[in-house]
Amino acid sequence: MPRKGLGLAPRLRYLAGRARRIDVGSVLERAHEAAEEHGKWRPAIVVDMLWQAGLRNVGFQDYIDYDFAILNKAERATYMTHPVSNQLSQKYDHPDFRGLFQDKIEFDRRFSEHLHRDWMVVEEGNADAVREFAQRLGTIVTKEPVGQAGTGVHRYHATEIEDWDAFHRGLLERGELLIEEVIVQHADLAAVCPGTVNTTRVTAFFDGETTHILAVAQKFGRGAVSDQMTYGGFYTMLDDSGRAAGNGYDSHAHIHEFHPESGVRIADFQLPMMDEVRAFVDRVARVVPEVQYVGWDIVVTPTGPVLVEGNWAAGVYENKPSATGIRTGHKPRYREAIGF
Structure with a gap:
């Protein structure tokens, strides 16, 4: 696929908006966190964070979450970041159809046959x-x-x-x-956290013919109604076979080798029915083809995958080197599928 690029104008508008909203105190706090964790000099971290944000499209939280302080230039270049993801969403998710994904009632109406509840x-x-x-x-x-x-x-x-x-x-x-x-999840998911329905985030791009799976993250809850980080949840990346890449982690500097309640070792997790998951994502991606870049939240049940929601602003889930030992990200897959 020829490289289409994301365009200079959208990037400049995005950077201008970030410059207006920059919270200096938050940047310093994040830099202190990275310096403490990785044994670096804080002023150097501050300069590096600003450089990466302005010239490399790296969000401040991306810098912290994906341990950029310990990665070299080549390793950093493999990581997908929120600013780049935002530009993809703006370019490939048609504004006339985004409302179907923002309004949960309208979403359920349009995707009713894929909810299975x-x-x-x-x-x-x-x-x-x-x-x-x-x-x-x-x-x-x-x-x-x-x-x-x-x-x-x-x-x-x-x-x-x-x-x-x-x-x-x-x-x-x-x-x-x-x-x-309430969704009844597969026993393999319930074994990790039975009190929360644990969703799988599949980030995908539909090019009009083929659905490309770009990244898969498994989220785990802590017994609350949601597995999101605001409820104490965390995630780990999955490989193409559905196997966990390593420990779980979140955006609050917490790393989980074992689930805090169940004691299950996160690195041992295997998502069941991975082939069915891929086929399911391909089907739902074709329902609203005008929204091409989506983060799909699904749950594997005893009878197969079901749809929770689709996020047109897909967000980013990536490897964390200090949690998994993996020092590369998924950006090459995005580039290959989308051509930017």
């Missing part, structure tokens, strides 16, 4: 329908239509609800308008 919308006057739905399923998950990083997601048990009219009214007032059946 019941769902309903909370509206004025349907308290009885909400009660019937919740009592039939026992436990439900509610979501605010627009949210990110796991915010606006809640879990309720029908046996704990006494006043259904008040419960229904509360959902409306809080904007928890989408109710979904």
Whole structure:
């Protein structure tokens, strides 16, 4: 595929926006963190972070998360970063169709056949329908239509609800308008953390003919309703066979050789049904072909993969050298598939 480039103008606009929003205190704090962790001189780290941000499209948090302080130039060049990912999203995700991915209700409508679970919308006057739905399923998950990083997601048990009219009214007032059946995950995922549905993030690019899987990360929760880092979750990268690359980690300097609650060794994890996962991602990527670059969150169940959501602003999941010993990232795969 010929190299299309990301264009100079979008990059300059992005850099200008970052310059306006720069938080000097945050940069210094991150530099101190990297200097302490890797035994480096903080002023040198500050200069390097600013240089990488301005000239190499490396976010400040990318610099910390992916241990850029200990990587050489060639190794750094293999890492996908958030600024580059943002430019890909802006170029390859058509703005007229992004709303289908931002609104969880609209997403469920469009991708309903790939959810493989019941769902309903909370509206004025349907308290009885909400009660019937919740009592039939026992436990439900509610979501605010627009949210990110796991915010606006809640879990309720029908046996704990006494006043259904008040419960229904509360959902409306809080904007928890989408109710979904709880996903039953595969036993291999439940063995790591049974209290949270552990999602697999598959970052993919659909070129109009072929779906290219760029990176796969396995997220693990800590018993909360979501496996996002805001709930204490962490992740590890998976190889093409679905095998964990090494220890788990997050953006808060926590590295997990073992899951803190279950004691399962993260490096031993193997995602089941990897072939089915690849085929499933290919199917969902074709539903809205105008949105080409997507981070798909799926869950492997006993009967196969199911869809949780798609993120048109895909974000980045990458190897962390201090956690896995792997000092290269996935950017070459992005370049090969997308041609930038």
